[in-house]
Amino acid sequence: MAAAGEVMPTCGGRWAVTVITALTLLAFSGHASAGDVDRGEALYDKHCKVCHSLIPEYHKEGPSLHGIYGKKAGTVPFFAKYVALKGADFVWDEAMLDKWLMDPKAFGRQSTKMTLAISDPQDRGDIVAYLKSMD
Numbered sequence: 001m002a003a004a005g006e007v008m009p010t011c012g013g014r015w016a017v018t019v020i021t022a023l024t025l026l027a028f029s030g031h032a033s034a035g036d037v038d039r040g041e042a043l044y045d046k047h048c049k050v051c052h053s054l055i056p057e058y059h060k061e062g063p064s065l066h067g068i069y070g071k072k073a074g075t076v077p078f079f080a081k082y083v084a085l086k087g088a089d090f091v092w093d094e095a096m097l098d099k100w101l102m103d104p105k106a107f108g109r110q111s112t113k114m115t116l117a118i119s120d121p122q123d124r125g126d127i128v129a130y131l132k133s134m135d
């Protein structure tokens with residue numbers, strides 16, 4: 001019985017490690033942070049470039065996205081056309097960018113002119129990874 005007493009904690013430990021590994025894998029496969037920057041760039045060129053530039057203070061229909069990751073939402077200098085993000089009080093991180101790209105129209109109190117929505121979570125994750133890499 002003494003032997004069993006020694007074995008039990010080891011088994012419990014291994015079981016815990018297995019569960020943690022499984023949870024980590026799940027978290028990575030379903031999370032935006034595992035984005036592919038090159039794929040994100042291609043998607044950005046296809047969907048976002050018409051309305052956004054990455055040049056500081058060069059605005060199109062939407063504001064310049066230069067260094068947007070980590071910036072306070074709705075505060076790009078000299079962009080006067082904010083609607084949904086006017087008076088926003090948060091900083092762009094992965095979760096908020098993901099939420100924004102999923103459905104910009106449903107985001108603020110007033111509907112934005114940003115008319116597209118990216119429904120594929122992998123696409124959103126890759127685009128966010130690209131924006132993050134452009135800091």
Ligand code: HEC
Binds near residue numbers: 048062
């Ligand atoms: C039809 C034009 C249009 C397209 C296409 C578009 N956007 Fe926008 N975007 C806007 C406008 C307009 C705003 C300002 C939002 C507001 O306050 O109404 C904006 C705001 C943003 C912001 C917040 C900027 C800030 O100053 O806080 C981010 C981030 C953003 N867009 C990312 C993207 C990405 C990534 C894509 C491509 C997947 C994209 N946009 C496609 C027009 C567009």
